[in-house]
Structures are given as structure tokens and as C-alpha cells.
Amino acid sequence: MKSIIHTETGPASVLRLEERPLPVPGAGEVRVRVVVSGVNPTDWKSRRGRGNGQALAFPEITPNQDGAGVVDAVGPGVSDLAAGDRVWTCMAAQGRPTGTAQEFTVLPAERVVRLPDGVSFDVGASLGVPAVTAHRALTVAEDGPRRLAPGALAGRTVLVSGGAGAVGHAAIQLARWAGARVVTTVSGPEKARLATAAGADHVVNYREGDPAAAIREVAPEGVDLVVEVAIAPNLEFDQAVVRPRASIASYANNGGDDVRVDIRAHMVLNTRLQFILMYTMGDEALSAAFEDITAALRDGALPVGEEHGLPLLRFPLERTAAAHEAVEGDAVGKVLVDVADPGSVVPA
Numbered sequence: 193m194k195s196i197i198h199t200e201t202g203p204a205s206v207l208r209l210e211e212r213p214l215p216v217p218g219a220g221e222v223r224v225r226v227v228v229s230g231v232n233p234t235d236w237k238s239r240r241g242r243g244n245g246q247a248l249a250f251p252e253i254t255p256n257q258d259g260a261g262v263v264d265a266v267g268p269g270v271s272d273l274a275a276g277d278r279v280w281t282c283m284a285a286q287g288r289p290t291g292t293a294q295e296f297t298v299l300p301a302e303r304v305v306r307l308p309d310g311v312s313f314d315v316g317a318s319l320g321v322p323a324v325t326a327h328r329a330l331t332v333a334e335d336g337p338r339r340l341a342p343g344a345l346a347g348r349t350v351l352v353s354g355g356a357g358a359v360g361h362a363a364i365q366l367a368r369w370a371g372a373r374v375v376t377t378v379s380g381p382e383k384a385r386l387a388t389a390a391g392a393d394h395v396v397n398y399r400e401g402d403p404a405a406a407i408r409e410v411a412p413e414g415v416d417l418v419v420e421v422a423i424a425p426n427l428e429f430d431q432a433v434v435r436p437r438a439s440i441a442s443y444a445n446n447g448g449d450d451v452r453v454d455i456r457a458h459m460v461l462n463t464r465l466q467f468i469l470m471y472t473m474g475d476e477a478l479s480a481a482f483e484d485i486t487a488a489l490r491d492g493a494l495p496v497g498e499e500h501g502l503p504l505l506r507f508p509l510e511r512t513a514a515a516h517e518a519v520e521g522d523a524v525g526k527v528l529v530d531v532a533d534p535g536s537v538v539p540a
Contacts, residue, residue: 195294201241217267230258259292260316280316355387390501424448
């Protein structure tokens with residue numbers, strides 16, 4: 193099978209296409225024939241590591257956590273998945289040497305989720321890191337909810353920082369599906385158009401006028417929950433727009449690794465600061481995310497594509513390095529790697 197591999201950390205040029213033996217699933221594992229592989233910032237950051245030329249945790253690594261395809265074989269003890277099931281994957285390369293940038297990948301059955309009928313492989317490959325992270329951010333508030341479903345966020349206002357990004361896009365869609373009013377911040381008119389297409393009720397350009405006042409105009413009592421991509425530069429802004437007992441869920445370190453907290457101001461507000469990393473959120477939170485995301489998919493709540501606010505940027509498998517460079521260069525939209533023709537596997 194064709195596989196993208198690298199044997200050291202470094203720039204995208206360390207990635208190369210090789211032939212590798214077909215992997216065999218062990219106990220509790222499934223083999224997925226990958227149709228589309230999704231690329232996220234975590235993928236290029238893992239590839240780059242802490243510096244060029246460092247040794248890896250495994251002799252060689254195939255990158256990319258997310259993907260979608262068809263179950264090809266199951267190992268002993270797997271009873272809830274079968275060959276022919278259309279699925280999406282999550283954390284394929286977490287603690288393992290092989291991700292989804294290859295024709296077949298083997299991973300634990302609990303990291304493989306069925307795609308509902310009618311949901312495309314493109315949608316499936318766009319879930320994983322963005323959708324699970326967004327779900328977690330929307331379910332950590334002290335006053336709940338702990339699960340998402342239609343009406344779960346009714347009467348609440350959610351602020352999504354960076355609504356044109358992949359996580360921001362998923363957060364807008366999931367929050368709207370759960371009944372929230374969604375406000376989002378963006379850096380310009382093109383991103384505003386995308387956030388609106390994703391379903392945001394109000395879009396604020398944070399580079400113009402007084403963005404905090406603009407948010408207070410639509411949410412006079414303050415927002416209930418912030419899904420934050422850049423807490424270091426944005427915490428003071430968030431403080432200005434949240435209501436008492438609000439939660440600020442930070443899932444990335446865009447803009448810096450250190451943040452200054454005005455302790456007294458947040459004490460007065462009873463603010464909850466929640467930091468999120470998908471890889472350590474725990475099995476219970478992951479399972480809840482998989483179930484709720486599946487329900488949202490059945491309701492058609494997570495579409496992708498330009499018309500839905502998330503343009504798709506496509507690369508063939510042999511150009512996975514270019515796909516990584518696109519994400520590393522902050523490309524707007526979802527970067528996908530086409531591994532197989534969907535028609536050659538099963539109708540999408």
C-alpha cells in the first residue's frame with residue numbers, strides 16, 4: 193500500500209511517499225481503507241516537533257489524526273463494527289505510529305465512528321479534531337449542559353472566537369444545532385462571509401470600531417460561553433463581554449503561550465477558565481462527543497464546503513507535504529488529502 197512517512201522531525205519536506213505492507217488489525221482493532229485524510233495544525237506541529245532532525249517516538253511515523261473511509265477488516269473482539277461500514281476516525285496517530293495519510297490504517301475500534309447514511313467522506317474527514325474539540329468547549333460550562341442535542345443550549349449566547357477556522361466552524365454549527373444564539377469574531381469581510389454561511393447569528397470584525405461594544409449590543413447581559421482560539425491576547429476582551437458565571441473554553445495557544453489574568457475581575461464574575469486538549473480529555477468526554485456529533489450528522493447539522501462556510505482545499509496523497517504546508521501557512525478552510533476515489537470503495 194502507499195503510505196506517507198517520515199523518520200525525523202522537521203519541515204514538510206521530511207514527508208515522503210513509500211510502499212508499505214498491508215497492516216493486520218490485532219485484538220480490538222479495525223483496519224480502515226482511507227478515502228479522505230484530514231489535516232489539522234496538530235499534524236504539522238507533531239511532524240515539526242521541537243526542532244529539526246530529532247528522533248521520533250517510533251522508527252517511522254505516518255501523519256494525520258483524522259480521516260474517513262470504509263472498514264476493511266476487524267480484529268478479534270470487535271463486535272460493533274464490520275467490514276463495509278462507512279466511518280470517520282479520531283486520534284488515529286495518537287500514541288501510535290500510523291495515521292491516515294495512507295491507503296489503509298489500523299487503529300483501536302474506539303477511535304472509529306460510523307458515518308450516518310448520506311454523510312460524505314469529506315464531512316467525515318473534517319470532523320475529528322475540530323468537531324470533538326468544539327463539542328468539549330460547548331459542554332464544560334458550570335451550569336451545563338454536559339451533552340449537546342437540539343434545545344440543550346436554548347436561551348444561551350455563545351461567542352466563538354475565530355469563526356472562520358475549522359474548530360470555530362464546528363462550534364458555530366454545533367451551538368446552533370443545540371439552540372444557542374451564536375456571535376463570532378473574525379478579522380475581515382471574507383471570513384465574516386464564511387462565518388455567516390456557517391450559521392452565526394452575529395459576526396463582529398474585531399479589527400474595526402469597538403468589538404466589545406458591538407457584542408454587548410446584541411448580548412446586553414453578556415455571553416454565557418466563549419469558545420476561544422487565542423486566549424493570550426483575547427482574555428481581557430472576553431472579560432469585557434461575558435456575564436457572571438460564564439465559561440471561557442480555550443483550545444489553542446494562538447497569539448502566545450502566556451496569559452495575564454485579572455484575578456479580581458474574574459472572581460467578581462465567577463468566571464470559569466477551561467483549557468482543552470482533545471488527547472487528554474478522557475474516554476467519557478470522547479464517547480459523549482462521538483454520540484452527539486453522530487446525532488448532529490443525522491440532522492444534517494455539520495455540512496462542509498464553501499457554501500457552508502468551510503472551503504475545502506484538496507491535495508492528492510503524494511502531495512501531503514503541500515497539504516501540511518497549507519495548514520502551517522494558515523490556509524482558510526479545511527485541508528483534505530484524497531487517498532482513494534470514493535466510487536471505487538463504496539458510494540458516499
